[in-house]
Amino acid sequence: MKVTMDDVAHKAGVSKTTVSHVINKSRAVSQEAVLRVNQAINELDYKVNTIARNLRSGNSHMIGFIVTNLTNYFYINVGAGLNAVLKPKGYRLFYVNSNEDAEIERQNIQDMVMHSTDGLIIAPTANNCSYMQDIIPDSLPTLFIDRKPVGFIRDTVLPTNSQGVYEAVDYLIKRGHTRIGFIGSRKNDTMNERHNGYLQALADNSLSHFPELDMIGEVPPAPMHDLLEGPLYRAMEQYLAACRPTALMIGNGLAAIGVFNYLKKHAYKIPEEIALVAFDDSFWYSTATPTISAVMQDPFEIGVQAGKILLKRLKKKTARYQDVRIPTKFIRRESC
Amino acid sequence: MKVTMDDVAHKAGVSKTTVSHVINKSRAVSQEAVLRVNQAINELDYKVNTIARNLRSGNSHMIGFIVTNLTNYFYINVGAGLNAVLKPKGYRLFYVNSNEDAEIERQNIQDMVMHSTDGLIIAPTANNCSYMQDIIPDSLPTLFIDRKPVGFIRDTVLPTNSQGVYEAVDYLIKRGHTRIGFIGSRKNDTMNERHNGYLQALADNSLSHFPELDMIGEVPPAPMHDLLEGPLYRAMEQYLAACRPTALMIGNGLAAIGVFNYLKKHAYKIPEEIALVAFDDSFWYSTATPTISAVMQDPFEIGVQAGKILLKRLKKKTARYQDVRIPTKFIRRESC
DNA sequence: CTGTTAGCGCTTTCAT
């Protein structure tokens, strides 16, 4: 039933070795042999057994892509970018969902390691990744996106967080806003960079920073639908009363959900009463009323660069770790 | 560097065989041996090589999940449901994106077959799947969701398309609508079922059906952002002028994007001038103004059922093919 | 340009 290389070799009247080399183009083979091998392959409908190949050659040609939230279009587009460079080189992407859960993330990583993936691309759930020290072998090429891991140094590909926010906040200031709030759902290095961009824009425009305009908290991760009236939604009333902002810079996409929903439900006029910009573009920003301005990341490009760097590291594991930044783009829509 | 079973066996003073049986609990082993093997495993930090295991045992414990569009939250949630039943049984889900492209789909399937996946779950790009006959071995457990394949009969798990639409259209009629349009972006069996639900609701309420109220066409697949002003958007003016509907039943999520965007841009009052229901729920229905009513599928449940059926078929391949239906639920929001 | 041969690391008869 199963047709193997031996069958092909036999039918073609050559050795297994030659068959292997024909398939992999791994050494010179006579025209004639190539012809007969290919013919045999077709006639027998032979397919290589990748498992055997992987066992023998010691690599799986699989790359694990471990993501906090597969529902997020951002990661899917990073994946598309990764695929664009990895697939032509014979690597397959294995999408794995951690569902914002650090324990599942740990399990997923261990799983991938057990399955002999050749490389890992991780969007970590948490800031601190030191636990990975124990479960990811030093020899396994690993790259981080979205968050710079703490306690576990590897290649990273990230957006220009602080410049992206700077550009948006600078725009708001030029439009005359002086009380601009900064809201983020989770506190981590990435959010810090974004907040720094905000601070810098204020400083460069000689505006002082009022701490009550910041609301950066630990918001428990949740599916998008649950964020509509989640913690941030519930925190808004008090926040708005306390600091009366005329514009809001929202530091991440999930935060935007609760904030926007609160403002709509309470009939705030956007942008007249409160202007809005959110970091990270989402499809729904374009269907909302008003449409929402965004600091757009370029997830496909992030994927492409990450793929290239991983490919390099797959070749030589000793190179110095890189921290590559992908530019963001400010998209003005109706909300500011 | 790599620690293998031999190392463990040696350290524990038993044979490879015993180590294997301890790990897999595949035959009785003395308490003492178990203890020593486990200890050796810990001390050496041994990890089984899944590739070798797969090669020997002939199965990969991988299930390919081949999807038209990974960006769609629907498939991701089906995946979560699949995982919920497959993971505890030791199977891993391999998400693969066909990106609405039949050629990529073909390639993905061949790829999965080559990689010796134990089973396939497919959301096909097209209605006609007869080409799969040639690339999917009869012995490979395969199940379809979302669309019933034509020309390739296998297990399927689908929503109750026609009942779901019936319920929504019946509601619209009870609210007094008599000119209800039906819009769908692609013409296939699934859309036919939905359209039949619409026709049946009209018939049961003694309303006649005007063909000009139907707009079911071949709309080229595209990323969500491109659908905002895509073909359906452009077709709306003529359609509305021709049939003057007071309510719209939109047969699929992608169609809803162009239609909603058109109505908003042209300042139609929803639901006063035109009421709206869309098949398949999306996150943005809840952030839109007005919020959009939906015939909600239960993707997680679809995944769970699909997983269970696949598991059965993995055990015995000869059972009769099943066609399981998962109930939909009508969620009324502001748009009707 | 081609073939022989020795495994990759594991599971699984078959024997004891």
Next chain:
DNA sequence: ATGAAAGCGCTAACAG
């Protein structure tokens, strides 16, 4: 309750 040994299907020295 345990072990020896065969081999899953392929690749890559090595030898010619």
